[in-house]
Amino acid sequence: MKAVLLIAINFAREQRWPILTLLLWVLLLAFLGLVTDIQRQREDLLFVFKQDAVYVLAFSVFFGGSAIYNERRSRRILGVLSKAVGRQQYLSGLVLGVTIACAVYCFALGMTGSWTLGGAGFPIVHVWFLMICLVAACALAGTVALMFSTFLNPFFAAGATAIVLGLPALAGQIIAPQWGYVIPVWELGATVINSSFSSPGTASWLPVLLAGAETLAFWLLSARIFAYVDIAVAVE
Amino acid sequence: MRFVLEFDDVTKEYRSFASKRLLRALDGFSLNVEAGEIFGFLGPNGAGKSTAIHLAMGFMRPTSGAGRLLGERFGHPGTRRRVGFLAESVALYHRRAERLVRFYGALNGMGGTDLANRAREVLKIVGLQDHANRNAGKFSRGMLQRVGLAQAMVNDPELLILDEPTSALDPLARVMVRELLLNARNAGKTIFLSSHLLSEVELVCDRVAVLHRGRLVRLGRTADLLRAGDQTEIVVRAIAARNFEGAVARDGVVSFCVPAHGQRAALEKVWNLGGEVVSVNPLRRSLEEIFLEVTADPQPAPPEGVQ
Numbered sequence: 001m002k003a004v005l006l007i008a009i010n011f012a013r014e015q016r017w018p019i020l021t022l023l024l025w026v027l028l029l030a031f032l033g034l035v036t037d038i039q040r041q042r043e044d045l046l047f048v049f050k051q052d053a054v055y056v057l058a059f060s061v062f063f064g065g066s067a068i069y070n071e072r073r074s075r076r077i078l079g080v081l082s083k084a085v086g087r088q089q090y091l092s093g094l095v096l097g098v099t100i101a102c103a104v105y106c107f108a109l110g111m112t113g114s115w116t117l118g119g120a121g122f123p124i125v126h127v128w129f130l131m132i133c134l135v136a137a138c139a140l141a142g143t144v145a146l147m148f149s150t151f152l153n154p155f156f157a158a159g160a161t162a163i164v165l166g167l168p169a170l171a172g173q174i175i176a177p178q179w180g181y182v183i184p185v186w187e188l189g190a191t192v193i194n195s196s197f198s199s200p201g202t203a204s205w206l207p208v209l210l211a212g213a214e215t216l217a218f219w220l221l222s223a224r225i226f227a228y229v230d231i232a233v234a235v236e
Numbered sequence: 237m238r239f240v241l242e243f244d245d246v247t248k249e250y251r252s253f254a255s256k257r258l259l260r261a262l263d264g265f266s267l268n269v270e271a272g273e274i275f276g277f278l279g280p281n282g283a284g285k286s287t288a289i290h291l292a293m294g295f296m297r298p299t300s301g302a303g304r305l306l307g308e309r310f311g312h313p314g315t316r317r318r319v320g321f322l323a324e325s326v327a328l329y330h331r332r333a334e335r336l337v338r339f340y341g342a343l344n345g346m347g348g349t350d351l352a353n354r355a356r357e358v359l360k361i362v363g364l365q366d367h368a369n370r371n372a373g374k375f376s377r378g379m380l381q382r383v384g385l386a387q388a389m390v391n392d393p394e395l396l397i398l399d400e401p402t403s404a405l406d407p408l409a410r411v412m413v414r415e416l417l418l419n420a421r422n423a424g425k426t427i428f429l430s431s432h433l434l435s436e437v438e439l440v441c442d443r444v445a446v447l448h449r450g451r452l453v454r455l456g457r458t459a460d461l462l463r464a465g466d467q468t469e470i471v472v473r474a475i476a477a478r479n480f481e482g483a484v485a486r487d488g489v490v491s492f493c494v495p496a497h498g499q500r501a502a503l504e505k506v507w508n509l510g511g512e513v514v515s516v517n518p519l520r521r522s523l524e525e526i527f528l529e530v531t532a533d534p535q536p537a538p539p540e541g542v543q
Contacts (some may be wrong), residue, residue, distance in 0.1 A: 002342065002345070002347075003342075003343050003345075004344055005345060006339065007343075009243055010329065010339065013331075014329065049529075054404075072346045074327050075323060075325055075327035076328065076329060078293075078295060078321075078327070079323065079327065079340065079384075079387065080340075080343060081293075081294070081295065082293055082316060082319070082323070083317070083320035083340060083343035083344045084313050084314055084315075084316050084343065084345060085313060085315035085316075085343055086313040103298075128408050135377045177367060228297065228541050230250075230295070230296035230297070231296065232286075232287075232290040233295050235348035
């Protein structure tokens with residue numbers, strides 16, 4: 001467990017510049033909260049809040065899809081896996097690292113959202129529920145991307161992730177809404193995107209729990225695939 | 237005899253996804269490394285040295301065959317707690333040297349003041365004690381290699397696997413590494429050293445293996461390999477070179493070679509002629525000569541479809 005935590009914190013630390021760049025958008029929301037009339041501009045603030053939420057989802061795929069590739073290309077992976085660290089532990093560290101990186105952002109967004117949206121009448125408890133949805137969606141999206149990145153380069157891994165996450169959402173729109181719960185990233189994202197001052201949405205924990213279970217499943221699948229990968233072979 | 241590293245008929249093939257061609261990096265490779273020795277692992281570029289090391293560390297799986305590291309199958313994570321590894325191209329995270337060494341130590345389950353003290357100790361051993369608080373991202377290649385050595389030694393390993401540990405080091409640092417390896421061996425550790433620096437290998441290694449095109453082409457004790465048959469070189473002065481067949485006169489001395497069994501007769505002849513013996517030494521070859529000899533041998537053509 002100690003090794004997993006070390007790898008996770010190290011990963012989050014290595015992503016500090018993308019995270020800080022992302023946090024600029026949260027700063028923008030805070031800035032708008034400061035300079036505008038919160039009550040009159042509340043719809044604009046909610047729009048920026050939702051926009052910030054979508055960015056972190058995209059970044060979770062970026063974090064997950066590029067983690068192994070970057071580590072292999074820089075050959076830093078050899079230093080880590082030359083220690084008493086199993087490949088499953090290594091992947092666990094990366095999954096946790098992606099989740100921590102996204103959770104840091106979501107925490108900042110939640111704090112700013114509580115201040116700005118809360119001040120405009122949005123239920124603060126619901127802001128934090130949305131952040132939990134967002135973290136769960138990020139963890140699942142990042143893990144799916146990580147799974148594909150064990151055998152694909154980041155570009156193809158991102159494409160494959162988009163397909164896997166998008167198909168159930170599409171089926172949910174076309175066939176039956178239940179399909180959206182098969183891989184509930186879209187469902188969780190929609191919870192955030194569809195919330196409004198008049199209807200903040202219901203706090204359904206089902207997609208959150210499903211996302212947690214599927215994150216575990218995809219992590220196990222990733223570990224199974226990664227166990228057979230020759231990590232010392234040049235990735236280019 | 238306890239073996240710490242065993243390769244048993246290991247073959248490793250790489251398949252190119254685009255061209256479907258097969259590259260055989262190791263071909264039926266077998267080798268045993270004994271506990272407590274410094275083992276030199278030599279071979280030209282592309283011979284399969286790094287592949288063998290990566291298999292031992294569990295970074296990849298053999299296509300066929302098997303191997304054991306400290307008695308456990310290759311790739312067993314718990315075993316790596318007792319191993320120190322330095323990769324050919326040192327790649328480290330950009331953080332302070334001491335923190336970096338502690339990070340790698342912690343991955344091996346170390347912690348607390350033991351780890352902090354050990355990190356400082358190994359940084360001192362590699363001569364970086366004054367740079368412990370500097371970011372490794374700003375280090376030169378030689379300094380990075382030394383931090384790499386420090387992280388490999390932080391867990392006080394039984395077996396050190398070093399892939400080109402001195403390639404970026406200056407002569408002073410090379411001497412430091414040589415002494416470090418000898419001290420480690422004296423402390424009962426085993427060192428598996430892959431290097432192109434044949435003079436270094438010649439100085440420190442107890443046994444040497446030469447790999448060529450994925451096959452083991454020479455294996456033996458360094459002293460035995462360097463001995464050039466049973467020839468002895470005799471250097472004398474105050475006699476003419478013509479008295480001995482094949483003798484060469486240079487800078488006032490005459491040197492010639494005789495078989496070991498003819499050494500006594502040759503020395504008596506020198507004394508009878510009024511000459512003075514300067515030195516008598518068994519004739520040695522250099523590792524470089526052996527290396528060039530065994531790697532220049534034509535190899536049989538690889539099987540169909542194999543590069």
